[in-house]
Amino acid sequence: xxxxxxxxxxxxxxxxxxxxxxxxxxxxxxxxxxxxxxxxxxxxxxxxxxxxxxxxxxxxxxxxxxxxxxxxxxxxxxxxxxxxxxxxxxxxxxxxxxxxxxxxxxxxxxxxxxxxxxxxxxxxxxxxxxxxxxxxx
Amino acid sequence: xxxxxxxxxxxxxxxxxxxxxxxxxxxxxxxxxxxxxxxxxxxxxxxxxxxxxxxxxxxxxxxxxxxxxxxxxxxxxxxxxxxxxxxxxxxxxxxxxxxxxxxxxxxxxxxxxxxxxxxxxxxxxxxxxxxxxxxxxxxxxxxxxxxxxxxxxxxxxxxxxxxxxxxxxxxxxxxxxxxxxxxxxxxxxxxxxxxxxxxxxxxxxxxxxxxxxxxxxxxxxxxxxxxxxxxxxxxxxxxxxxxxxxxxxxxxxxxxxxxxxxxxxxxxxxxxxxxxxxxxxxxxxxxxxxxxxxxxxxxxxxxxxxxxxxxxxxxxxxxxxxxxxxxxxxxxxxxxxxxxxxxxxxxxxxxxxxxxxxxxxxxxxxxxxxxxxxxxxxxxxxxxxxxxxxxxxxxxxxxxxxxxxxxxxxxxxxxxxxxxxxxxxxxxxxxxxxxxxxxxxxxxxxxxxxxxxxxxxxxxxxxxxxxxxxxxxxxxxxxxxxxxxxxxxxxxxxxxxxxxxxxxxxxxxxxxxxxxxxxxxxxxxxxxxxxxxxxxxxxxx
Numbered sequence: 222x223x224x225x226x227x228x229x230x231x232x233x234x235x236x237x238x239x240x241x242x243x244x245x246x247x248x249x250x251x252x253x254x255x256x257x258x259x260x261x262x263x264x265x266x267x268x269x270x271x272x273x274x275x276x277x278x279x280x281x282x283x284x285x286x287x288x289x290x291x292x293x294x295x296x297x298x299x300x301x302x303x304x305x306x307x308x309x310x311x312x313x314x315x316x317x318x319x320x321x322x323x324x325x326x327x328x329x330x331x332x333x334x335x336x337x338x339x340x341x342x343x344x345x346x347x348x349x350x351x352x353x354x355x356x357x358x
Numbered sequence: 359x360x361x362x363x364x365x366x367x368x369x370x371x372x373x374x375x376x377x378x379x380x381x382x383x384x385x386x387x388x389x390x391x392x393x394x395x396x397x398x399x400x401x402x403x404x405x406x407x408x409x410x411x412x413x414x415x416x417x418x419x420x421x422x423x424x425x426x427x428x429x430x431x432x433x434x435x436x437x438x439x440x441x442x443x444x445x446x447x448x449x450x451x452x453x454x455x456x457x458x459x460x461x462x463x464x465x466x467x468x469x470x471x472x473x474x475x476x477x478x479x480x481x482x483x484x485x486x487x488x489x490x491x492x493x494x495x496x497x498x499x500x501x502x503x504x505x506x507x508x509x510x511x512x513x514x515x516x517x518x519x520x521x522x523x524x525x526x527x528x529x530x531x532x533x534x535x536x537x538x539x540x541x542x543x544x545x546x547x548x549x550x551x552x553x554x555x556x557x558x559x560x561x562x563x564x565x566x567x568x569x570x571x572x573x574x575x576x577x578x579x580x581x582x583x584x585x586x587x588x589x590x591x592x593x594x595x596x597x598x599x600x601x602x603x604x605x606x607x608x609x610x611x612x613x614x615x616x617x618x619x620x621x622x623x624x625x626x627x628x629x630x631x632x633x634x635x636x637x638x639x640x641x642x643x644x645x646x647x648x649x650x651x652x653x654x655x656x657x658x659x660x661x662x663x664x665x666x667x668x669x670x671x672x673x674x675x676x677x678x679x680x681x682x683x684x685x686x687x688x689x690x691x692x693x694x695x696x697x698x699x700x701x702x703x704x705x706x707x708x709x710x711x712x713x714x715x716x717x718x719x720x721x722x723x724x725x726x727x728x729x730x731x732x733x734x735x736x737x738x739x740x741x742x743x744x745x746x747x748x749x750x751x752x753x754x755x756x757x758x759x760x761x762x763x764x765x766x767x768x769x770x771x772x773x774x775x776x777x778x779x780x781x782x783x784x785x786x787x788x789x790x791x792x793x794x795x796x797x798x799x800x801x802x803x804x805x806x807x808x809x810x811x812x813x814x815x816x817x818x819x820x821x822x823x824x825x826x827x828x829x830x831x832x833x834x835x836x837x838x839x840x841x842x843x844x845x846x847x848x849x850x851x852x853x854x855x856x857x858x859x860x861x862x863x864x865x866x867x868x869x870x871x872x873x874x875x876x877x878x879x880x881x882x883x884x885x886x887x888x889x890x891x892x893x894x895x896x897x898x899x
Contacts, residue, residue, distance in 0.1 A: 308416070
């Protein structure tokens with residue numbers, strides 16, 4: 222009984238983290254409007270490489286938020302996303318998004334690169350530093 | 359239609375079974391081929407689908423990421439399958455790959471399916487299509503069919519052999535035995551069909567038993583029939599012998615008098631050259647043509663037909679060349695045969711000798727043996743038969759001087775005188791008239807149908823004159839006699855009796871005798887005796 226209660230508690234903690242709002246962010250100088258979830262998918266899954274204004278997109282993964290982000294973005298477990306990239310990487314034509322250790326590093330990377338696109342938790346959002354492009358409900 | 363040549367049932371069986379097995383095999387092969395072909399097509403389709411299922415995920419990835427390299431790998435991989443002829447992979451806004459194994463054209467249908475987006479299952483982001491190898495299904499079907507044919511061949515062939523063996527052992531061989539035995543058996547032989555060791559308790563066994571018992575019955579019947587026929591033949595021979603050797607001529611006529619059949623005696627009586635058994639239509643002849651008086655025979659026939667009784671009569675046969683007349687006694691009776699036809703059955707006897715004897719006897723009875731002239735009774739019979747004739751004259755005659763001659767020269771000479779007298783008298787009359795010796799030296803002549811008085815006179819004068827002529831008895835003896843003639847007649851006296859005629863003539867004759875003999879006396883119209891003598895030169899006195 223006790224064991225069950227602990228498991229339930231753990232699940233609720235994780236789920237609260239998962240359900241925390243994630244915002245897709247871009248460089249302030251990159252003058253693009255907000256985008257759809259599908260568009261976000263295309264950038265992160267390697268289908269689209271350029272923004273509508275012609276700027277080359279550089280997707281960046283945040284390691285601490287990656288699992289939750291892809292879950293929200295594709296409704297698929299992170300293992301499948303990894304496998305997907307492994308397949309593409311093997312062909313030699315595509316590379317997966319570069320990984321940053323945490324959200325802080327992400328924000329720095331986005332501020333630096335014009336075509337950078339990444340994601341952070343809402344609580345880390347500072348509109349003076351990065352531009353929100355899409356907000357997960 | 360000419361009969362078909364004999365063909366053994368074994369041979370036919372072998373033929374039919376082999377052919378049907380062959381046809382069955384062919385049908386099985388065809389059917390198997392079509393089934394296998396269809397199945398192979400379905401198989402191919404399912405295999406293609408499975409192939410597509412296998413590569414689907416990878417293609418989705420390739421299409422989504424617009425990664426042509428991955429798509430190319432998939433395409434190459436797919437083309438390695440025997441079953442695949444051509445692959446098309448296309449991605450919207452991306453690549454468009456289309457490759458086939460070789461340049462051979464292929465009409466097989468493309469199996470195509472859309473590629474959906476990895477993250478939006480409703481968005482089509484490309485297509486993949488596979489065309490199967492055209493000959494694949496066919497080759498598959500061929501292999502399957504060949505294996506099927508081989509197995510069918512053994513199965514059907516073995517079954518056919520078993521059927522053939524069973525049918526030969528239990529049906530056709532025993533049937534052949536029965537048929538051959540029956541074919542060889544001749545009627546009356548004691549052969550029987552030998553037992554069929556494989557068919558003791560089935561229909562063929564029963565057939566054999568039944569045929570054998572039938573043969574036995576047939577044999578008995580045949581022997582009986584044979585015996586009966588021999589008996590009948592013997593009897594017929596006897597009857598035929600009787601019929602042919604009968605001393606009577608036997609014959610059969612139809613109602614018109616045509617001869618239908620006759621025996622040998624009949625032919626010999628009629629002097630027929632051929633044996634008239636069973637005459638054909640053309641050879642028939644009317645029996646009565648053999649009878650002299652054929653009308654009389656026809657009358658007898660009609661009498662027999664009318665009365666239905668046995669009728670008989672004597673006939674003279676139509677005259678044969680250089681042969682004496684033949685007399686036959688003929689019996690005719692009407693018979694009706696089984697089919698209801700009426701015939702006339704006849705018996706014919708040659709009675710010539712009997713009739714001749716009878717005629718001789720009658721001649722003797724009617725004629726005087728010495729002179730050959732009629733006797734009194736015969737003359738009377740002639741007269742009475744001719745009684746209807748209106749006029750008739752009697753010449754009553756007596757020789758003058760006969761007694762003296764008899765006494766002088768003896769009986770032999772007397773008899774000679776009588777004979778000469780008879781001859782001379784016969785010469786004086788017509789053929790229709792009659793000369794009769796009453797007895798001793800008394801004669802009469804009856805003249806029938808005589809009207810003229812003058813003619814009577816001339817005959818009477820001729821009689822007297824001819825008798826007066828000398829009669830030569832032998833070399834040394836010549837006798838002279840005279841004759842007295844008295845004449846009576848029946849004119850105007852119907853029904854006058856023979857006796858009366860003689861009596862009247864006798865009276866007239868005595869008138870001559872009294873008045874000098876050698877002359878004649880006749881009554882005139884006034885019933886007066888007129889005497890005419892030779893010495894007066896027949897002038898009435």
